[in-house]
Amino acid sequence: MxxxxxxxxxxxxxxxxxxxxxxxxxxxxxxxxxxxxxxxxxxxxxxxxxxxxxxxxxxxxxxxxxxxxxxxxxxxxxxxxxxxxxxxxxxxxxxxxxxxxxxxxxxxxxxxxxxxxxxxxxxxxxxxxxxxxxxxxxxxxxxxxxxxxxxxxxxxxxxxxxxxxxxxxxxxxxxxxxxxxxxxxxxxxxxxxxxxxxxxxxxxxxxxxxxxxxxxxxxxxxxxxxxxxxxxxxxxxxxxxxxxxxxxxxxxxxxxxxxxxxxxxxxxxxxxxxxxxxxxxxxxxxxxxxxxxxxxxxxxxxxxxxxxxxxxxxxxxxxxxxxxxxxxxxxxxDTGSGSGSASCAVGYRLSDWGNWFNADVTVRNTGTTAVKGWQLAFAFPGRQKLGSVWNAKAVQQGSEVRVSNESWTETIPAGGTVSFGFNGSSTTGTNGVPAAFSLNGAICVKS
The missing domain is CATH 3.20.20.80 (Glycosidases)
Structure with a gap:
């Protein structure tokens, strides 16, 4: 500047x-x-x-x-x-x-x-x-x-x-x-x-x-x-x-x-x-x-x-x-963000082995209409690096991760779920669950 x-x-x-x-x-x-x-x-x-x-x-x-x-x-x-x-x-x-x-x-x-x-x-x-x-x-x-x-x-x-x-x-x-x-x-x-x-x-x-x-x-x-x-x-x-x-x-x-x-x-x-x-x-x-x-x-x-x-x-x-x-x-x-009234909920199951880890993620559509085409955004809490991804596509920039659907996971029905997973590594030997998730820009509840 x-x-x-x-x-x-x-x-x-x-x-x-x-x-x-x-x-x-x-x-x-x-x-x-x-x-x-x-x-x-x-x-x-x-x-x-x-x-x-x-x-x-x-x-x-x-x-x-x-x-x-x-x-x-x-x-x-x-x-x-x-x-x-x-x-x-x-x-x-x-x-x-x-x-x-x-x-x-x-x-x-x-x-x-x-x-x-x-x-x-x-x-x-x-x-x-x-x-x-x-x-x-x-x-x-x-x-x-x-x-x-x-x-x-x-x-x-x-x-x-x-x-x-x-x-x-x-x-x-x-x-x-x-x-x-x-x-x-x-x-x-x-x-x-x-x-x-x-x-x-x-x-x-x-x-x-x-x-x-x-x-x-x-x-x-x-x-x-x-x-x-x-x-x-x-x-x-x-x-x-x-x-x-x-x-x-x-x-x-x-x-x-x-x-x-x-x-x-x-x-x-x-x-x-x-x-x-x-x-x-x-x-x-x-x-x-x-x-x-x-x-x-x-x-x-x-x-x-x-x-x-x-x-x-x-x-x-x-x-x-x-x-x-x-x-x-x-x-x-007023939207109740984080209190259970958002239109999505995310479950993030972490399997932690120190310098590397697996994560199994489930995204639930808690709204009343289907979601067709989605992107889930979150940030790693440490210095984790994304590895292989399955059932979805993902990119990482810094700590930011953006996951989007494959053709076979494109639609999340009202009340339904999609799941994907990935593995990664950590330079610090410690891993954790991201603090927040958003689906197509809407903040999700952590489940």
Whole structure:
């Protein structure tokens, strides 16, 4: 990650006529009711309950093998959401459909709302190699299968910081075009759009055109994301910016912020307190793995949750911090997840011989309709490595395992089961049962 800032410019005049003419943000498209949706400037979950993001960013794109444990630790520290860095493959190694699907499953297993962002747009127009929002939309279309049907749990952040400090006047039209293409492609998720100027909007381009952009979304289901670093070094600047959105009933979140930065000293206390006062979400940058001179933005030293930095302690345990203010999304709380009311149950019988093991797995469909075509996702609790598999197909990435059906195990009848097995090895000589399972994205009961 790299943040840059030019000399601040004067505020652009607000487009008052466009704001007055725009449809009310309360007029959300009814097609979004099955997932997250915006109403009267607030983000509501699929149950119609207000949801305020309280979480952190995790750099999955560069540290994919760290994700399983990172999400567990982030959840254990009280977060209700996580913003996950993905890459289109234009600047870094692409996160493909299977990988994105695994990330979503892991978020759900940890009862975290998943904000997925495409990072390759960062600083377009100023940063070498950065790509357009058009290219970001191409990426989302290419991995659509990983997020289709996950509208209850996933927010799509189209492109990270899509302009630097050059050419940012095109942000409005480019963002409107991106929203239109996403909807035309069949995405009914809440869509999040980042500000230009490396996310900090010192030109007020996003602020002054937000109503126009919101109205351009056919489903009126867009959330605006401001990144607060050195530009936001005083309580007045923080409050003034966020007030402009909330007073117009436009949905806004602080998608990134830190407690210090090379471009100036952000006022993290004001960011967190103002967000709490206004009911605005925030996602701090970032869990661990920062480099290039901004290592001080790590919340956990070396991805170790027992070694929180001062920044990590502040955001999780300080005043207006995550532990104090986060509330779990009702889509997890109200579904009875883990209490026996899920639509699947998984039995995992482990035969452990130290450096190697066998596992016999039974998946029961506890719902009322047959499941045709399935994928079971889970994470090994240690350093186990998958070996041979029978009655199913499986792939492993880090500790993550995704098992899918063979042609003869494709259908799980209502009330029926399918079974498969596999063997594997362990470098530590210890094995265990995975903590959680999800079937086609639905969290299963362990039986």
């Amino acid at each position: 790299r943040k840059r800032l030019a000399t601040a410019a004067g505020a652009v005049l607000a487009l008052a006529a466009a704001i007055l003419a725009a449809p009310s943000p309360a007029q959300a498209d009814t097609r979004t009711a099955s997932g997250f949706h915006v109403a009267d400037g607030r983000l509501l979950d699929a149950n119609g309950k207000e949801f305020v993001l309280r979480g952190v960013n995790h750099a999955h794109a560069w540290y994919p093998t760290r994700t399983a444990q990172a999400l567990k630790d982030i959840k254990a520290l009280g977060a209700n959401s996580v913003r996950v860095v993905l890459t289109t493959g234009d600047r870094w190694t692409r996160n493909d459909t299977a990988d994105v699907s695994a990330v979503v499953a892991q978020c759900k297993q940890n009862r975290l709302v998943c904000v997925l962002e495409a990072h390759d747009t960062t600083g377009y127009g100023e940063q070498d190699g950065a790509v357009t929002l058009t290219r970001a939309v191409d990426y989302w279309i290419s991995v659509k299968d990983a997020v289709q049907g996950q509208e209850k749990y996933v927010v799509l952040n189209i492109g990270n910081e899509p302009y630097g400090n050059s050419g940012y006047a095109a942000w409005t039209s480019d963002t409107e075009s991106a929203l239109a293409r996403m909807r035309a492609a069949g995405f009914h998720h809440t869509l999040m759009v980042d500000a230009p100027n490396w996310g900090q909007d010192w030109s007020f381009t996003m602020r002054d055109h937000a109503a126009e952009v919101f109205a351009a979304d056919p489903e009126r289901n867009t959330v605006f994301s401001i990144h607060m670093y050195g530009v936001f070094n005083s309580a007045d600047k923080v409050k003034s910016y966020l007030d402009r959105f909330t007073s117009q009933h436009l949905p806004v979140v602080v998608g990134e912020f830190g407690d210090m930065h090379s471009d100036g000293d952000p006022n993290e206390d004001a960011i967190m307190s103002t967000a709490q006062q206004l009911g605005v979400g925030y996602l701090g940058w970032s869990w661990s793995g920062n480099g290039g001179g901004v290592e001080y933005l790590d919340m956990a030293t070396g991805f170790d949750a027992s070694r929180l930095t001062a920044w990590g302690q502040r955001i999780f345990s300080g005043t207006d911090g995550i532990r104090q203010t986060a509330k779990e999304a009702s889509v997890f709380t």
